[in-house]
Amino acid sequence: MNKILAFFNNHWLALILALSVGGTIIFPNLLFFYQAGDQYGGFNMFETDGEYYYLARVREVYDGHYSIASPLFSVKDLPYVYPPLPELIMGFSGLVLGLGINGVAILFRFLSPSLIFLLIYFLVLRLSGNKKAAIFAPIVTILAYNLISSPGQLWQILTGSDLTENQFSIYSRPVNPQISTLFFLAFLYAFWQRLATTKKRYFYYSVLLFGLAIHVYLYTWVFLTIFLGLQGLVSLIRRQAAEFKKVLGVLLIGSLFTVPYFLNSFNLSRHFSYPNLTLHYGLVTSHQPVFSSVVLLALVCLFFVYILNRPQPVSRSFWFLLLLVLSGAVAINQQIITGQLMQAGHFHWYFNRPILIIVIAVLLFQFLDKIKIKSVYQHLLLTIIVVISFVNIFEIHNASYQYHLAKYWRAQKYQDVIGWFNKNAQPEAVVYVPESYFYPIPGRDLETVDSFMLNRFMVIYTPLNVYYDSKAGLSLLPYPDYDKYNLLLTLKLLNIQPDQAADYLQTNPAIFRDISGMYFKTRGLNSSQVPADWISSITSQYQDFYLKPWPEIFSQYPLDYIAWDKADLPDLPFEQIKDEFNLYQEVYSDGQVIVYEVL
Structure with a gap:
């Protein structure tokens, strides 16, 4: 009991701030629930990059599909692309606690940032021995991360200018970084304790966390493998x-955990849609180096840390931080050796930027101590930084909330149709929702239109599968060229004539977005720079596809229902198809959404 009281007495401020950070992250969700009142239809506001796809993966756990290889489609027996461990953690937590998808998403929005705060706090405290640095690092990492990449936004905040943000805090995002960052930081803390102490338990923690890292997020494992390799190399040199x-034991034993992952990867590479996967992820063969101003700034800061501590011997904590920074440099340049360029931004957002903030925290308060700034002024500076960080995240959340509010307000209308599917449709049935493949209709943005929201809700709030989805390329496709088939289907639903197809595709290159994925971005291209052979290939295929009757088109792949928001997309030909071919029958209508059941 005395140890517990002593712990709270020593770290009460960190504990309060950790809870405050968690509360700040979930505040938009609580606010929306309150403001929606009686109009709340069960669909809360989850708007970080790809968040609905992660929630669809969590939904798979609720539905008993634990490999989470195909969260969108009815074909489940595929090798996975994303390892399932984070979603299993979230899903089973929700099941044990009796929470629905909304509940577990909000729980981890609160819990993960709070735990991330504490992990950074205790890691920095162990490395520096300075509580002020230990408070600075997690506050800025979680609440003011954007100011590292876009320092001009600080001036906007100080002058009262509005931020133009449309995504909530990056630590609102489930799985990556919520779960992956927890594993990353927990490993760093355990491994530091393994190096700095003789306590055997930290060896087991380090092995377990390193071994499981590859089953959480490939980028986490790659970074930690590089870090351990550098640690071992420096230990040999010194x-x-x-x-x-110690390093070799963690590296070798932890690597045994990777065997299932690489066996799955082998099966993945043999699947017929693996080329689609590499295209969608934008994988590029390159040996070109990548420059990072974040890594450079971290190295400069460490140089000044070294100068401040002369003539004392270089400390173990300095080596630890230096090797973390160098690991980031190696990670973003691994393609020099491997020839395979990974998405460097993932290393930047989730690893290099937090490490830079930790280094800045250590340097800042060592410098203030060195020039003998009184403690009261250091605390005042820290208070100002904490306040600015909270104001910053409030501005980000306010801008994002206002951006998405109208869309989510309208989306509550889908409560009845989602309820109907949950009550009447067989689990694992397949639903086609128009605009599940991007419709390049002028004035419509895929991220804000109603029909796209309905398709999202199908995979989050029901046990059903969808016919297609814009995130389909993130997993293996269930059928050969299924993405192109849905592009052809979209062209016909939009009544594009065969002789107009080439011109239409050239005029509307965004229609390829659900096929191209990261292809253009990773090559530094504009999404309008669609290769000519793509256009000619689709144009050629469309000549034959257009002539197929609708019964043949809709019987090609499994399909049980069509859910059409007629108010949102009134010009689609579903009524004419029903009347002409008797292919399906109307089983639900609420004046806006019509549901057809395929006969």
């Missing part, structure tokens, strides 16, 4: 045999 053995 002739520290005991430390080398």
Whole structure:
């Protein structure tokens, strides 16, 4: 009991701030629930990049599909692309606690940032021994991360200008970074304790966390593998045999955990849609180096840390931070050796930027101590930084909330149709929702239109599968060229004539977005720079596809229902198809959404 009281007495401020950070992250969700009142239809506001796809994966756990290989489609027995461990953690937590998808998403929006705060706090405290640095680092990492990449936004905040943000805090995002960052930081803390102490339990923690990292997020495992490799190399150079053995033990035993992942990867590479996957992820063969101003700034800061601590010997914590920074440099440049360019932004957002903030925290308060700034002024500076960080995240959330509010307000209308599907449709049935593949209709943005929201809700709030989705390319496709088939289907539903197809595709290159994925971005191209052979290939295929009757088109792949928001997309030909071919019958209508059941 005395130890617990002593712990709270020593770290009460960190604990209060951790809870405050978690509360700040979930505040938009609580606000929306309150403002919606009686109009709340069960659909809360989740708007970070790809968030609905992660929630669809969590939904798979609720539905008993634990490999989470195909969260969108009815074909489930595929090798996975994203490892399922984070979603299993979230899903089983929700099931044990009796929470629905909204509940578990909000729970982890609160819990993960709070735990991330505490992990950074205790890691920095161990490395620096300075509580002010230990408070600075997690506050800025979670609440003011954007100011590192866009320092001009600080001036906007100070002058009262509105931020133009449309996504909530990055730490609102489930799985990555909510779960992956927890594993990353927990490993760093455990491994530091393994190096700095003789306590055996930290060896087991380090092995377990490193081994599981690959089943959480590939980028986490790659970064940590590089870090351990550098640690081992430096230990050898410095002739520290005991430390080398510690590093080697963690690296070798932890690597045994990777066997299932690489077996799955082998099966993944043999699947017929693997080329589609590499295209969608924008994988590029390159040996070109990548420059990072974040890594450079971290190295400069560490140089000044070294200067401040002269003539004392270089400390273990300095080496630890230096190797973390160098790991980031190696990670974003691994393609120099491997020839395979990974998305460097993932290393930047989730690893290099937090490490830079930790280094800045250590440097800042070592410098203030060195020039003998009184503690009261240091606390005042820290208070100002904390306040600015909270104001910053409030401005981000306010801008994002206002941007998405009208869309989510309208989306509550889907409560009845989602309820109907949950009550009447068989689990794992397949639903086609118009605009599940992007419709390049002028004046419509895929991220804000109603029909796209309905397709999202199908995979989050029902046990059903969808015919297609804009995130389909993130997993293996269930059928050969299924993405192109849905592009052809979209062209016919929009009544594009065969002789107009080439001109239409050239005029509306965005229609390829659900096929191209990251293809253009990773190559530094504009999405309008669609290769000519793509256009000619689709144009050629469309000549034959257009001539097929609707019964043949809709019987090609499994389809049980069509859910059409007629108020949103009134010009689609579903009524004419029903009347002409008797292909399906109307089983639900609420004046806006019509549901057809395929006969």
